[in-house]
Amino acid sequence: MAGICPHCEKMVSNVNVELVDSIEPLGKSWKSALFSCPHCRKVLNVSFDATSHTEYIIDQVIKNIKGS
Numbered sequence: 001m002a003g004i005c006p007h008c009e010k011m012v013s014n015v016n017v018e019l020v021d022s023i024e025p026l027g028k029s030w031k032s033a034l035f036s037c038p039h040c041r042k043v044l045n046v047s048f049d050a051t052s053h054t055e056y057i058i059d060q061v062i063k064n065i066k067g068s
Ligand SMILES: [Zn+2]
Pocket: 005, 006, 007, 008, 009, 010, 037, 038, 039, 040, 041, 042
Protein backbone atom coordinates (compact mmCIF):
# COMPACT_ATOMS: atom_id res chain seq x y z
CA MET A 1 0.00 0.00 0.00
CA ALA A 2 1.41 3.39 -0.96
CA GLY A 3 0.62 6.93 0.09
CA ILE A 4 1.12 10.39 -1.31
CA CYS A 5 3.88 12.72 -0.09
CA PRO A 6 2.26 15.81 1.52
CA HIS A 7 5.07 18.00 0.11
CA CYS A 8 5.53 16.98 -3.56
CA GLU A 9 2.30 14.96 -3.89
CA LYS A 10 4.08 12.05 -5.65
CA MET A 11 3.21 8.45 -4.84
CA VAL A 12 5.43 7.10 -2.05
CA SER A 13 5.84 3.30 -2.01
CA ASN A 14 9.03 3.37 0.09
CA VAL A 15 10.88 5.92 2.22
CA ASN A 16 14.48 6.83 2.97
CA VAL A 17 15.46 6.08 6.56
CA GLU A 18 18.49 7.36 8.44
CA LEU A 19 19.47 7.47 12.10
CA VAL A 20 19.82 10.96 13.55
CA ASP A 21 20.54 12.31 17.03
CA SER A 22 17.61 13.70 19.00
CA ILE A 23 18.89 16.20 21.55
CA GLU A 24 17.04 17.58 24.56
CA PRO A 25 17.67 21.19 25.67
CA LEU A 26 19.71 19.94 28.65
CA GLY A 27 22.01 17.91 26.39
CA LYS A 28 20.75 14.34 26.74
CA SER A 29 20.60 12.62 23.33
CA TRP A 30 19.45 9.39 21.74
CA LYS A 31 19.10 7.94 18.24
CA SER A 32 15.93 8.46 16.24
CA ALA A 33 14.86 7.24 12.81
CA LEU A 34 14.21 10.02 10.27
CA PHE A 35 11.90 9.07 7.38
CA SER A 36 12.03 11.17 4.21
CA CYS A 37 10.35 11.16 0.81
CA PRO A 38 12.46 9.38 -1.88
CA HIS A 39 11.40 12.01 -4.46
CA CYS A 40 11.79 15.40 -2.74
CA ARG A 41 13.74 14.22 0.38
CA LYS A 42 11.55 16.29 2.69
CA VAL A 43 10.97 14.84 6.16
CA LEU A 44 7.81 12.76 6.55
CA ASN A 45 8.36 11.68 10.16
CA VAL A 46 10.90 11.25 12.95
CA SER A 47 10.46 8.36 15.32
CA PHE A 48 12.11 6.96 18.42
CA ASP A 49 14.56 4.21 17.36
CA ALA A 50 13.82 1.29 19.69
CA THR A 51 16.80 -0.77 18.51
CA SER A 52 19.33 1.93 19.37
CA HIS A 53 17.65 2.56 22.71
CA THR A 54 17.66 -1.16 23.55
CA GLU A 55 21.40 -1.34 22.77
CA TYR A 56 21.96 1.71 25.03
CA ILE A 57 20.06 0.06 27.91
CA ILE A 58 22.01 -3.20 27.51
CA ASP A 59 25.30 -1.25 27.56
CA GLN A 60 24.24 0.57 30.74
CA VAL A 61 23.24 -2.70 32.46
CA ILE A 62 26.58 -4.31 31.52
CA LYS A 63 28.48 -1.25 32.85
CA ASN A 64 26.50 -1.41 36.12
CA ILE A 65 27.16 -5.15 36.52
CA LYS A 66 30.89 -4.71 35.87
CA GLY A 67 31.00 -1.71 38.23
CA SER A 68 29.45 -3.54 41.18
ZN1 LIG B 1 7.94 14.23 -1.64
